[in-house]
Amino acid sequence: MDRILIRGGNRLSGRLPISGAKNAALTLMPCALLTEEPLTLRNLPRLADVDGFGHLLNQLGASTAIQGTRPEDFGRVMTIRAGNLTSTEAPYDIVRKMRASILVLGPLLGRGGEATVSLPGGCAIGNRPIDLHLRALEAIGAELEMAAGYVKATAPGGRLPGGRYRFPIVSVGATENVIMAAVLAKGTSVIENAAREPEIVDLCNCLVAMGASIDGIGTETLTIEGRDRLHGATYAVMPDRIEAGSYACAAAITGGDLELVGVAIPDMGATFDALVEAGVSVTPTKDGVRVAADGGLKPLTLSTAPYPGFATDMQAQFMAMLCKADGASVLTETIFENRYMHVPELARMGADIQVRGRTAVVRGVDKLVGAPVMATDLRASMSLILAGLAADGETSVGRVYHLDRGYERLEEKLSAVGADIERASDG
Numbered sequence: 001m002d003r004i005l006i007r008g009g010n011r012l013s014g015r016l017p018i019s020g021a022k023n024a025a026l027t028l029m030p031c032a033l034l035t036e037e038p039l040t041l042r043n044l045p046r047l048a049d050v051d052g053f054g055h056l057l058n059q060l061g062a063s064t065a066i067q068g069t070r071p072e073d074f075g076r077v078m079t080i081r082a083g084n085l086t087s088t089e090a091p092y093d094i095v096r097k098m099r100a101s102i103l104v105l106g107p108l109l110g111r112g113g114e115a116t117v118s119l120p121g122g123c124a125i126g127n128r129p130i131d132l133h134l135r136a137l138e139a140i141g142a143e144l145e146m147a148a149g150y151v152k153a154t155a156p157g158g159r160l161p162g163g164r165y166r167f168p169i170v171s172v173g174a175t176e177n178v179i180m181a182a183v184l185a186k187g188t189s190v191i192e193n194a195a196r197e198p199e200i201v202d203l204c205n206c207l208v209a210m211g212a213s214i215d216g217i218g219t220e221t222l223t224i225e226g227r228d229r230l231h232g233a234t235y236a237v238m239p240d241r242i243e244a245g246s247y248a249c250a251a252a253i254t255g256g257d258l259e260l261v262g263v264a265i266p267d268m269g270a271t272f273d274a275l276v277e278a279g280v281s282v283t284p285t286k287d288g289v290r291v292a293a294d295g296g297l298k299p300l301t302l303s304t305a306p307y308p309g310f311a312t313d314m315q316a317q318f319m320a321m322l323c324k325a326d327g328a329s330v331l332t333e334t335i336f337e338n339r340y341m342h343v344p345e346l347a348r349m350g351a352d353i354q355v356r357g358r359t360a361v362v363r364g365v366d367k368l369v370g371a372p373v374m375a376t377d378l379r380a381s382m383s384l385i386l387a388g389l390a391a392d393g394e395t396s397v398g399r400v401y402h403l404d405r406g407y408e409r410l411e412e413k414l415s416a417v418g419a420d421i422e423r424a425s426d427g
């Protein structure tokens with residue numbers, strides 16, 4: 001199994017390209033199931049999760065073709081053709097490895113009136129049930145049956161009627177699933193308390209490019225008028241705001257100066273606000289944004305929240321950064337019940353963090369020390385990389401497959417801006 005080795009202490013500087021967003025890619029790829037015509041996605045990041053989703057689409061009978069990208073380029077172009085689907089089932093083997101597989105439920109149901117998807121089960125960061133996905137689909141007319149760890153959803157008469165649903169709490173995935181089902185419904189659907197994450201806006205914009213009718217994009221109330229059919233499109237995946245935020249933290253923790261090329265500044269509000277409050281300078285440039293720090297960081301009080309609040313997917317990276325702040329920070333995780341798995345690993349590197357329930361108190365330390373550490377999930381892995389960049393000596397991060405789910409060629413991007421980082425194989 002691979003490990004990432006980092007010899008810490010280098011100040012990062014230079015230009016760092018931002019890839020297409022994993023979480024947008026994983027909701028744009030299933031849109032291809034909504035049409036018989038090809039959907040071409042540009043700026044698709046090269047990630048294990050994108051490959052996994054391609055594999056799932058293949059299992060359903062869709063073809064996935066990668067076009068003319070050179071190995072040295074970031075991102076790629078993929079054309080997905082779902083003209084002849086041969087299956088409507090997402091099996092346990094795939095769903096358990098990649099939770100986002102649940103996002104085929106809505107489009108399969110919308111297109112063919114039937115879908116069977118394995119229940120994903122819990123994961124390291126929490127239980128992550130799918131009850132809201134199911135309630136929302138029921139509200140627009142789906143009938144559900146549960147058996148042997150699978151949910152089978154059908155549309156009576158082969159087509160969903162549409163309907164109204166108000167989410168009791170904000171769910172990104174459930175909002176995406178119900179939108180993808182509703183765009184091909186017979187009637188109109190109204191979705192209230194919808195998630196407003198930029199990835200949802202990206203999804204809606206792609207669906208509109210495919211002929212869907214969606215009103216209220218970017219707001220908490222979406223009105224979707226079902227169409228008889230959607231057509232193909234070519235669409236570029238939005239830049240990854242979480243990758244950008246992670247590398248902004250890398251600049252901050254190393255007292256560095258990075259230009260994040262291609263970042264979408266309007267999507268970065270809460271992350272950049274928090275960095276500025278910590279004393280980091282964030283300045284728009286012609287190609288993106290420059291994030292610079294002089295070594296001193298102020299402590300912060302942050303609470304995770306749905307967009308436009310501070311993203312739970314940035315909590316672990318900020319925690320690592322705040323280990324080097326001058327004073328005590330307070331972080332509260334409100335989205336997932338178990339998203340502090342990185343704390344004991346950071347502690348092995350000299351961090352001073354106390355967790356009580358959903359709140360973590362992070363006391364800045366003079367130095368972090370390199371150590372062998374183990375990643376537990378995607379963003380936890382990134383927090384260990386960040387700590388390693390700032391630590392004295394060598395850090396070795398295990399279970400790199402977590403990182404490969406969401407960071408395109410991480411070690412290449414970081415070494416190009418001055419990090420001493422490499423991937424090593426345990427054989």
Ligand SMILES: CC(=O)N[C@H]1[C@@H](OP(=O)(O)OP(=O)(O)OC[C@H]2O[C@@H](n3ccc(=O)[nH]c3=O)[C@H](O)[C@@H]2O)O[C@H](CO)[C@@H](O)[C@@H]1O
Nearest residue numbers: 023100128129130131132133170171172173174313335336
């Ligand atoms: C592939 C993808 O885009 N993943 C993102 C997506 O995950 P995901 O879509 O799984 O996250 P949700 O927004 O659905 O989860 C928010 C909260 O709602 C709860 N919940 C969710 C669904 C449900 O049916 N019932 C229920 O109780 C979850 O357990 C969690 O506590 O949004 C999360 C919150 O921004 C991010 O951390 C993930 O990176």
Ligand SMILES: C=C(OP(=O)(O)O)C(=O)O
Nearest residue numbers: 023099100313378379406
């Ligand atoms: C939790 C994440 O992803 P997923 O929902 O795919 O597990 C993430 O991107 O941080």
